[in-house]
Structure formats: structure tokens, C-alpha cells
Amino acid sequence: MSSITRSVVKSVLAVETQEGVGAVVRRSIGTAVLRNLTPFLMLDHFRISKGAGFPDHPHRGQATVTYMLEGSSRHEDSAGHRGTIETGGVQWMTAGKGIIHAEMPVHEAGKPDPVGLQLWVDLPKQHKMVDPSYQELNASGIPSAYPEGPEGPVRIKVISGKSFGVESPVRPLGGCWYFHVIFDKKSNIFHDLPAGWTSFAYVLKGRVKVGNEEKEHEEFHTLVFSAEPDQTGVRLEGLEDGTELVLISGEPLDQTVFQYGPFVMTTRDEIEKTIMDYRMSKNGFEKASTWKSEIGNL
Numbered sequence: 001m002s003s004i005t006r007s008v009v010k011s012v013l014a015v016e017t018q019e020g021v022g023a024v025v026r027r028s029i030g031t032a033v034l035r036n037l038t039p040f041l042m043l044d045h046f047r048i049s050k051g052a053g054f055p056d057h058p059h060r061g062q063a064t065v066t067y068m069l070e071g072s073s074r075h076e077d078s079a080g081h082r083g084t085i086e087t088g089g090v091q092w093m094t095a096g097k098g099i100i101h102a103e104m105p106v107h108e109a110g111k112p113d114p115v116g117l118q119l120w121v122d123l124p125k126q127h128k129m130v131d132p133s134y135q136e137l138n139a140s141g142i143p144s145a146y147p148e149g150p151e152g153p154v155r156i157k158v159i160s161g162k163s164f165g166v167e168s169p170v171r172p173l174g175g176c177w178y179f180h181v182i183f184d185k186k187s188n189i190f191h192d193l194p195a196g197w198t199s200f201a202y203v204l205k206g207r208v209k210v211g212n213e214e215k216e217h218e219e220f221h222t223l224v225f226s227a228e229p230d231q232t233g234v235r236l237e238g239l240e241d242g243t244e245l246v247l248i249s250g251e252p253l254d255q256t257v258f259q260y261g262p263f264v265m266t267t268r269d270e271i272e273k274t275i276m277d278y279r280m281s282k283n284g285f286e287k288a289s290t291w292k293s294e295i296g297n298l
Contacts, residue, residue: 003190005235006199006225007211010034014045014202014220022052028202028222030120037198039174039250041120041257041264043222045202048073048114053104055296058285059095060274061128061264063121063172066091066103067159067180067246069204071114076293077101079132085116088139090159092170094123096130098277098284102296117202117246119178125255125266127173129284135170143168153185154238161249163191175251183238191247192233199225199234199249206243211235 012034014026023046028034030042041062066073067090075091076082078100085091093099105114123130137159145156145166156163160170161177168178175197181189183206193199201208201223207216210223216239217223225234236247255266263274277283281290 003233004231005190005211005233006193006227006231007213008215008217008223009226010224011217012222012224014043014222019044019046021055023048023054026220029200034222034224036257037200037224038252038257039122039176040198040200040248041122041259042118043120043202044118045204045220046116046118048105050105050107050113053296054102055104056100056102056291056293057262058098058100058278058288059093059262060098060284061095062123063092063094065119065121065159065178066093066116067118067178068114068116070112070116071108072106073103073114073116074106074295075101075103076295077132078287078291081134083136085136086138088142088157090137090142090170092135092160092172094127094130094133094173096123096127096132096284099132100285100288100291102293104295119248120264121172121174121176121250122253122257122264124174124253128265128270130173132284137170141169147189148187153183153187154189155182155184156180157182174253177249179247181236181245181247183241183243185241186238186243188235188237190233190235193249194251195229195232196227196252197249198227198252199247201225201234201236201245201247204244204246206238206240208239208243208245209237
């Protein structure tokens with residue numbers, strides 16, 4: 001099969017906004033200009049200053065994927081799970097029927113503020129009420145692919161999915177590929193993507209070209225790709241040494257999205273039931289009225 005590249009159908013600049021307690025995020029997916037991108041619900045590029053963070057809050061019905069680019073972040077939840085996501089590490093949390101957790105940065109003297117990405121992925125309706133679960137990898141546990149060999153100009157961290165014969169151990173509920181593409185030198189690659197999946201890139205550093213287009217795309221832009229049946233992947237060109245982006249692709253879900261803050265279900269009645277479950281501390285939120293994290297209440 002010949003390699004036919006996808007193209008950019010929408011480009012959205014992620015503008016800095018306040019979120020949580022004193023945190024600053026660049027949000028693209030989940031805003032008025034990019035609301036519906038099934039199965040993706042939100043993408044935040046966050047930087048957390050001292051004294052800021054994301055104290056105790058609930059989730060139901062989605063997976064949250066936290067990938068640390070710089071620094072580290074601690075987490076703690078109502079099921080007794082706690083730990084630290086270090087630089088280059090990822091936490092893939094499936095909230096399922098309900099969890100309450102806190103995410104707080106670790107600040108160290110002389111080091112920059114923690115920076116990372118958080119992606120929310122909708123769960124297929126048959127998995128909305130599964131028990132919460134985690135898949136975590138530190139930096140050394142995330143495999144890398146080298147399209148032109150280890151000495152070549154491009155390295156791809158395979159957070160989930162498959163890239164140039166390398167497969168991540170992460171197994172999401174629902175199809176989702178997540179790659180961190182690093183162009184050490186100016187170069188280009190063609191990356192295969194599943195036919196018909198929703199796909200996008202977010203430019204972290206530098207400038208890129210996509211497909212056969214001449215337009216250059218700069219950092220902090222989310223680039224939504226076309227998804228024609230004959231488009232087998234996407235051609236990406238890093239225009240500067242050190243250009244970085246994340247390339248993400250997910251299987252579209254044939255279901256409606258009803259979202260109320262951190263609760264994501266498929267009908268209004270399910271959202272109302274979720275709110276009642278949370279208020280009444282039941283059906284996944286048994287500790288809602290009693291549990292308080294240590295890290296979020298210092």
C-alpha cells in the first residue's frame with residue numbers, strides 16, 4: 001500500500017489560562033474552538049508554580065493521561081494509591097466508576113517549575129463503570145523507536161501504541177496511540193496511523209510542516225489531521241534542530257458526550273446520577289465525604 005499523508009484541517013493556538021489552584025495551562029482540546037474531537041476530551045499543557053496545583057477532585061467516565069516533560073508531580077487518591085511521576089514518566093489513570101485524587105507539583109531549589117501534558121480520553125460506554133486502575137511508566141520504562149536507527153536524527157518515545165516496530169506496554173481501554181516525537185536534527189518522517197482514527201499533533205518546541213503543505217506550524221499549536229480512508233499516516237517535518245511534538249491518535253467513539261466538569265457520561269440522566277452518587281458517597285465515591293489527601297491539604 002502506498003503512503004498517503006494526512007493534512008491539517010484545523011490549527012488551534014493553546015492560550016494560557018488559569019486552572020486548578022494557581023496553575024497555568026495552555027488548553028486546546030476542550031475549549032469552545034475545539035470541543036468535539038472524539039475520543040479526546042481535553043488537552044492541557046501545564047506549568048505549575050510554587051503553591052499551585054490540583055488538590056482533591058473527583059473523576060468518573062474517562063481516562064486521564066499525565067506525561068511529565070520537566071520536574072515531577074506527586075499524586076494520591078481515595079483508593080490508597082500514591083506516588084510520584086518523574087520527568088519523562090507517564091501515568092495512565094482509568095477513572096472508571098469513580099475516584100477522588102490530588103495532583104501536586106514537587107518544587108526543588110534551583111530547578112524549573114514542573115511542566116507536563118494532561119490528556120483526557122473518553123472511555124467507551126461499556127467501560128464507563130469499571131473499577132479505577134493505573135498504568136504507570138517511568139522514563140526508562142517508555143520504549144523508544146528510531147526511524148533511521150539509534151544514531152539517526154529522530155527519536156520517538158512510544159507512550160502507547162506502536163511506532164516503527166516498537167510497542168508500548170500500556171494497554172488503554174479503547175484504541176489510543178500516544179507518541180513524543182523528537183527531531184534532534186532537521187528531518188522528516190512518515191508515521192503510520194490507523195485508518196479512520198482521530199489524530200492530531202501538539203507542537204512543544206520549534207516548527208513543523210505536515211503532509212505536503214508549505215505552511216509552517218509553530219509551538220503551542222494543536223494540529224487536527226484529516227482522516228480519509230486512504231490516508232495511511234502522516235508526514236511530519238521538523239524545521240529546526242530540537243523540534244518536539246506529541247502525535248496522538250484515537251479510535252472515534254459512536255456515543256454522545258455529556259460532561260459536567262470531571263464527570264463524563266453518555267446521557268444527562270447518567271450525569272445526574274453521578275452527581276447524586278458523589279453527594280451521597282456511593283457507587284465508586286464511597287469515601288467522598290471522608291477522604292482527604294495529605295498532599296492536597298498541606
